[in-house]
Amino acid sequence: MDTVLLVNLPRQDAERAPAVIAGLAGICKSIDADYEVADLNLQTIRAATSEEWREFQDWLSYFSTECSDKILQGFKDLVVRHLPKQHFSIIAVSLFTYETIRSAHLVLPLLRQAYPNSKIVIGGHGTDFLDIDNNNRPFYKGVLEDKLIDAYILGEAEASFKDYILNHDTWVNTSHKHQVSNLDTMPFACYDKILPQQYLHTGVISTYITGSRGCVRDCSFCDVKFIWDKFRYRSAEHIFEEILRHHLDYGATHIEFTDNLINGSLTEFKKLNQLLVSAHKKYPSLKELTYLGDFICRPAKQFTEEDYRLMSLAGGTDIIVGIETFSEPVRYHMGKKFSNEDIDFHLYASGKYGIRNTFLMQVGYPTETKIDHEINLEYLRKYQKYGLSKVIKLIRWGFTTGILPGSPLDIKFRHTLPLVSSENETEVYGESQWTTPSNPTLNYSERARRRIELHYATKELQYNQPRVHDEFLSILATLKGRTPPKLDEH
Numbered sequence: 001m002d003t004v005l006l007v008n009l010p011r012q013d014a015e016r017a018p019a020v021i022a023g024l025a026g027i028c029k030s031i032d033a034d035y036e037v038a039d040l041n042l043q044t045i046r047a048a049t050s051e052e053w054r055e056f057q058d059w060l061s062y063f064s065t066e067c068s069d070k071i072l073q074g075f076k077d078l079v080v081r082h083l084p085k086q087h088f089s090i091i092a093v094s095l096f097t098y099e100t101i102r103s104a105h106l107v108l109p110l111l112r113q114a115y116p117n118s119k120i121v122i123g124g125h126g127t128d129f130l131d132i133d134n135n136n137r138p139f140y141k142g143v144l145e146d147k148l149i150d151a152y153i154l155g156e157a158e159a160s161f162k163d164y165i166l167n168h169d170t171w172v173n174t175s176h177k178h179q180v181s182n183l184d185t186m187p188f189a190c191y192d193k194i195l196p197q198q199y200l201h202t203g204v205i206s207t208y209i210t211g212s213r214g215c216v217r218d219c220s221f222c223d224v225k226f227i228w229d230k231f232r233y234r235s236a237e238h239i240f241e242e243i244l245r246h247h248l249d250y251g252a253t254h255i256e257f258t259d260n261l262i263n264g265s266l267t268e269f270k271k272l273n274q275l276l277v278s279a280h281k282k283y284p285s286l287k288e289l290t291y292l293g294d295f296i297c298r299p300a301k302q303f304t305e306e307d308y309r310l311m312s313l314a315g316g317t318d319i320i321v322g323i324e325t326f327s328e329p330v331r332y333h334m335g336k337k338f339s340n341e342d343i344d345f346h347l348y349a350s351g352k353y354g355i356r357n358t359f360l361m362q363v364g365y366p367t368e369t370k371i372d373h374e375i376n377l378e379y380l381r382k383y384q385k386y387g388l389s390k391v392i393k394l395i396r397w398g399f400t401t402g403i404l405p406g407s408p409l410d411i412k413f414r415h416t417l418p419l420v421s422s423e424n425e426t427e428v429y430g431e432s433q434w435t436t437p438s439n440p441t442l443n444y445s446e447r448a449r450r451r452i453e454l455h456y457a458t459k460e461l462q463y464n465q466p467r468v469h470d471e472f473l474s475i476l477a478t479l480k481g482r483t484p485p486k487l488d489e490h
Contacts, residue, residue: 002089004035009103010044019208020094022189030187037193043082091118095126108148123153158186183234188242191250206254207246211239215260219335226406236271255291262293276314295319297338300345312353320358326379327372347386356393364400364447366436373450387463394464400447
């Protein structure tokens with residue numbers, strides 16, 4: 001059997017061990033393949049100073065081709081230093097995010113040099129994204145032409161990666177994006193050689209679990225259907241078994257679901273909560289377990305007060321909810337099928353059973369009028385009590401609505417609204433400089449103005465809002481055992 005090296009690239013999560021690498025490790029374990037892990041994300045976090053990490057973070061976030069020689073050279077040296085000094089038949093590199101493409105440009109030549117006789121394979125969401133350095137081709141095509149990789153995997157890796165390990169000598173690359181039809185056939189994520197404790201900064205051992213893939217909704221601004229055309233979910237029994245395994249084997253007391261929606265399948269989600277609560281008698285320590293996931297607001301007849309109670313007892317004390325806007329006409333155009341009355345009930349039930357919410361909000365949707373904007377401000381005032389009591393734990397306002405390639409806004413509504421974009425002024429993730437003749441006052445400046453107004457209203461009403469740099473620096477400092485630096489207010 002081949003020996004495999006699993007490579008995790010920066011910049012990714014600084015709080016939790018990498019879910020994708022744990023999944024690949026689970027595949028290796030399921031077929032008794034020997035493997036090692038090179039977690040370059042963790043090593044980069046540990047090696048960088050606060051100032052260097054900020055620079056590295058910005059460099060990757062904004063995809064600039066200019067980076068200081070110090071950071072570039074430092075990262076290269078770090079890679080060479082932390083690569084295992086042994087032979088591997090297969091080097092598997094995870095491009096889980098678009099940001100990792102920048103790191104891959106540096107790492108792949110080093111891997112080819114360090115392991116000239118190994119097969120190098122890449123996979124993950126970033127694999128077929130347009131290359132940062134050449135936007136005319138997907139990333140995998142360039143590195144394949146340059147002979148920096150031997151193979152690539154598009155889509156979900158659970159079946160394809162297993163097949164590559166077993167048959168890499170006869171492997172044929174394909175542009176087909178494989179999807180696992182039955183998620184219960186996937187092996188459990190394995191953290192044996194990743195050790196979630198290494199990422200520990202809050203005192204809580206946390207691991208990732210995937211309960212479903214895809215989404216039951218088809219929201220106009222979202223490209224999930226472009227990535228996963230079909231919603232699939234695991235059985236509650238299968239998810240419960242993996243949660244129990246993570247808790248007993250790794251000491252995990254917190255689970256973060258990678259799902260687009262943890263309650264996409266109401267039947268299985270309710271059953272999972274029942275299984276977790278029922279297991280408290282046999283495993284008393286499970287009472288301390290909590291979980292976090294993306295949650296869709298549903299009518300009370302679909303998700304009752306009793307369901308909220310059971311969810312809280314099962315550990316579902318923190319959820320992320322895509323509210324997007326408090327204007328019902330705008331939300332309905334988005335394809336969000338819940339009312340403000342449903343939000344009222346959700347907040348009431350959440351508050352009653354101690355469930356904290358992070359609200360994801362958008363600014364400047366194409367049909368958003370001044371009246372819709374005023375409705376957002378009105379509801380901020382209406383829900384202030386939930387902000388003060390931390391039932392609404394956090395509100396994340398997007399900057400302005402972007403037009404994601406492959407989303408209904410891009411495919412369906414671009415011509416019916418219509419949407420017109422400028423050629424040279426776009427955000428990295430979606431076009432920001434669009435206008436629409438059907439709503440001519442909503443230009444980029446007006447959307448930016450509304451975003452600023454909502455920011456200050458949220459602040460004045462004493463809701464929590466994220467400060468990304470402060471959060472990240474605190475994590476970094478804790479990992480290094482020192483006091484986090486202070487940032488200027490701006």
